[in-house]
Amino acid sequence: MKKAELAIEAVYLADDPSTFVTRRVGEIPIELGGIPGDRHYGLLRPADSRQKIYPRGTMIANRRQISVVSAEECAQIAEELGLPEVRPEWLGANVLVAGMAAFTLLPAGARLLVPERIGLICEGENLPCKHPGDVIERETGEAGIAARFVRAAKRRRGIVCSVEREGVLRAGDALTVFYP
Amino acid sequence: MKKAELAIEAVYLADDPSTFVTRRVGEIPIELGGIPGDRHYGLLRPADSRQKIYPRGTMIANRRQISVVSAEECAQIAEELGLPEVRPEWLGANVLVAGMAAFTLLPAGARLLVPERIGLICEGENLPCKHPGDVIERETGEAGIAARFVRAAKRRRGIVCSVEREGVLRAGDALTVFYP
Numbered sequence: 001m002k003k004a005e006l007a008i009e010a011v012y013l014a015d016d017p018s019t020f021v022t023r024r025v026g027e028i029p030i031e032l033g034g035i036p037g038d039r040h041y042g043l044l045r046p047a048d049s050r051q052k053i054y055p056r057g058t059m060i061a062n063r064r065q066i067s068v069v070s071a072e073e074c075a076q077i078a079e080e081l082g083l084p085e086v087r088p089e090w091l092g093a094n095v096l097v098a099g100m101a102a103f104t105l106l107p108a109g110a111r112l113l114v115p116e117r118i119g120l121i122c123e124g125e126n127l128p129c130k131h132p133g134d135v136i137e138r139e140t141g142e143a144g145i146a147a148r149f150v151r152a153a154k155r156r157r158g159i160v161c162s163v164e165r166e167g168v169l170r171a172g173d174a175l176t177v178f179y180p
Numbered sequence: 181m182k183k184a185e186l187a188i189e190a191v192y193l194a195d196d197p198s199t200f201v202t203r204r205v206g207e208i209p210i211e212l213g214g215i216p217g218d219r220h221y222g223l224l225r226p227a228d229s230r231q232k233i234y235p236r237g238t239m240i241a242n243r244r245q246i247s248v249v250s251a252e253e254c255a256q257i258a259e260e261l262g263l264p265e266v267r268p269e270w271l272g273a274n275v276l277v278a279g280m281a282a283f284t285l286l287p288a289g290a291r292l293l294v295p296e297r298i299g300l301i302c303e304g305e306n307l308p309c310k311h312p313g314d315v316i317e318r319e320t321g322e323a324g325i326a327a328r329f330v331r332a333a334k335r336r337r338g339i340v341c342s343v344e345r346e347g348v349l350r351a352g353d354a355l356t357v358f359y360p
Contacts (some may be wrong), residue, residue, distance in 0.1 A: 032223055032241060043212055043223075053291055053299070054345065055357050060299065061212060061344045109288065111233055119233070119240065164241045165234065178233050 006175040007088060007097040008114075009071055012089060014039040020092040021135055027170040028094065030118060032163050034065030035094060041065065050127070062122045062162075068095040069110070069158030070103035080152035081145055083136070090135045097175060104155050109180035112161065114173045119165030126160045128153035186355040189251055189276040192269060194219040200272040201315055207350040209338075210298060214245030215274060221245065228244040228312050230307070242342075243303045248292070250283035261270070261325055269320065270315045273338060276337035277355060284335050287297030289360035292341065294353045299345030306340045308333035 012022035021176045045062040047054035049153040054060055070089050074096075078086040087098045097103065110122040133149025136142075190203035195217045214221040225242040227234035234240055249268050254276075258266040268276045277283065290302040313329025316322075 053293060055296075058345060061301075061342070113233060116235075119243075162241070165238060 002179045004100055004177045005039065006097045006099040006112075006177060008059050008169065008171060008173040008175050009098050010088065010171045011169055012094050013037065013094070014092060014094070019135075022089045022092055022142075024089065027168050029168050030066070030120075031166050034062070036142060036162065038065075038094065040067075042064055049180065052054075063121075064126075064160040065163060066095065066120060066161040067091070067093045067158060068097060068103075068120075068125055069093040070100060070159055071096060071098040072101065073103055073156040073158065074118075077149075077152050077156050081142075081148060083140055083142065083145070086136060087139075089158060090139060091132045091153075095169065100177070100178070102155075104158055106159055107178065107180055111164065111178040113176045113178065114167070114169065115176060117165075117173075118169055119163070120161040120165035123160050123162055126158050128157045128179075182359045184357045184359075186277045186279040186292075186357060188349065188351060188353040188355050189278050190268065190351045191349055192274050192276070193217065194272060194274070195294060199315075200311065200348065202269045202272055202274060204269065207348050209348050210246070210300075210343055211346050214242070214343065216264055218245075218274065220247075243301075244306075244340040245343060246275065246300060246341040247271070247273045247338060248275040248283075248300075248341055250280060251276060251278040252281065252335040257329075257332050257336050259312055260262060261316070261322075261328060263320055263322065263325070266316060267319075271312045271333075271337060275349065278324065280357070282335075284338055286339055286357065287360055291344065291358040291360075293345075293356045293358065294347070294349065294355060297345075297353075298347035298349055299343075300341040301344050303340050303342055306337050308337045312337075315335055 011028045014022045028035050033043045044059045047058045074086045108124040112120040128150045135145035137145040191208045192203045208215050213223045224239045227238040254266045288304040292300040308330045313326035317325040
């Protein structure tokens with residue numbers, strides 16, 4: 001099976017109920033329901049505008065618990081926006097990886113493993129919405145960023161993952177990606 | 181979104197611990213973990229030879245709780261084997277549908293909905309193994325069936341599904357299939 005090796009640069013937690021912005025931590029425990037204490041934790045979640053086949057608010061299986069972005073693509077978004085950096089925290093990312101071009105294009109069904117410890121399933125691209133643009137505009141003080149974020153982040157905003165094997169994910173871990 | 185309409189002909193339960201063979205019932209309750217009382221129930225299950233990226237026995241997310249077969253493909257398997265019928269029970273099926281050609285080729289990610297009530301996610305083809313062939317040989321008394329089953333059932337043995345929306349599935353329900 002074809003595979004690739006990535007590095008986990010940092011891990012983050014969204015444990016402030018007032019925002020989706022994450023904060024850097026040393027490690028994150030990961031269960032089938034996601035990261036305990038994180039705002040996206042839960043085996044079920046309400047259907048939203050992305051799941052048009054269900055009435056909005058219907059409780060459905062949650063397969064978007066873990067947001068993973070890449071250092072290379074964060075730098076590309078920053079360059080596109082004319083900023084020195086775009087921090088993973090501002091995107092609400094839980095995991096920052098490095099070492100793969102076009103990380104966001106990883107196909108659904110790919111597996112991301114820390115061998116002998118943890119396994120995630122790629123559920124596809126995390127489609128950009130405007131909220132991180134608002135955060136970046138506020139954090140950087142650069143006017144007009146919010147309006148340009150969605151376009152700059154398309155196909156660069158990382159992926160969402162569900163959990164296949166429970167365990168602990170740490171900054172510094174090596175991540176093996178298996179293609180479907 | 182492209183869709184198709186199927187009929188649910190019958191539903192089944194594998195609640196005899198001594199066998200994977202199912203028995204016909206009027207309805208099956210379906211939770212995120214599968215069908216309570218069914219042998220494939222559980223949010224987690226041990227990895228087997230199909231998940232080579234994990235050591236055998238590692239507990240991983242269970243996405244194979246519900247087995248769905250089609251009446252048309254059961255008839256094709258029977259014809260290939262020279263039998264009057266192949267019953268869904270012998271394949272360990274939980275759901276028998278009718279009304280779609282090449283049902284087994286439904287792509288992973290397709291949704292099977294009883295609107296306003298239940299939602300399943302197609303996780304792909306249920307690859308034939310030899311055990312149902314043994315059952316069919318024993319049930320029909322036809323020698324040599326077991327050896328020929330896997331080949332006859334390939335791309336006709338139905339799909340496995342995980343659960344997106346919990347609810348009750350009944351014989352006679354209309355099922356809407358949404359393509360990914």
